[in-house]
Amino acid sequence: MASTSSTRIGDYNLMRTLGTGTTGKVKLAQSLHTGDFVAIKIIKKSNFLQKPNLEAKIHREIALMKLLDHPHILKLREVLEGPRHLHLILEYAENGELFDYLVRAQTLREDVAIDIFRQLIYGLDYLHSHSICHRDLKPENILLDANGHIKIADFGFARWMKEKIAETSCGSPHYAAPEVIRGHPYDGCAADIWSAGVILFALLAVCFLVFDVFEFPASFIFIFNMSFQTEFFVLLKWLIII
Template identity: 55%
Template sequence: MARLALRASLPLPSGSLVKLGVHCVTGKKVAIKIINREKLSESVLMKVEREIAIMKLIEHPHVLGLSDVYENKKYLYLVLEHVSGGELFDYLVKKGRLTPKEARRFFRQIISALDFCHSHSICHRDLKPENLLLDERNNIKIADFGMASLQPAGSLLETSCGSPHYACPEVIRIVHILFVL
């Protein structure tokens, strides 16, 4: 962390603390997500560690980059790529609707990133506009791999998770059937 200078706090809806950082040598901006280990249950800490392990496997232009992880007894510090465009959700609320050209561009970027993840046996499981960030050139960056899972070829994931409002109909149908039974 000695190479990074902490600056202002960045807003994050989940309530996590994220600070703007600047690399002391290169001047490059980063986002530093600070996680207090003492406030997490053992199961949540395991989930965070799984998220870190999965993010370390992914290097793609349309996935939010994790460049470093620092830790001490009390905190985990995730050094993430800084993106300044906010969430796709807010962009859609502000803009109203996308032009067909813009929708195709976003779609291609999302599909490219998901294809890369799936080719590395990674399933995001919580894809929604709030987890799609925009950089300064309005390029998509998939973020928040907290629900992600490694899915070996030929296996099925059996846990229903993510945001129900964005779940595909097949998943909703299966969950409904399970609750009826």
């Protein structure tokens, strides 16, 4: 049982709010013992009554994240339970979402884009080698730490692939594979690779903002005349082989 007050959860002092979602909020906190900063996802248990499937979804997310240990996947440190809230103590990624980073930067050097994408593929390869597909890859669910290293986050739609084919359509339609959008059975790992490809396009073309301008399904991608270094094509070939 977690010791909870307005300024403290367990052995962590609460600080500013990092974000707010449908199930609760995420707050920056600092360990009383080590001084390390963490992000605490605070989930209201009352939401479980309003959304019957939410509790099972949260516990599945926790079970998956407890198994994961990779430099490019956000680490779940511990889970603290209070009478009214569930607290997920997460690794803190100081530089926030990749989406916001791209908005601020407006453009990227090609070598930086390639490095970000390479890290994404390393993380995906780790997940898929453990028969886990993410199913909601997008720049908002990729975080950056203080050193600019990416962390794949938000495993709310992730699942173990006991069988190769999934049927539930989920994730952002702007990054989802065609078969997912159509509601057809699909290979979850292959769908992740499609999403990674859309993210790669966003990194290189910096045109992802178009996705928010048009109503789905009338979304358009503007393709610019671009020239790429040899390393880019080598990376694409490697992705296809994976």
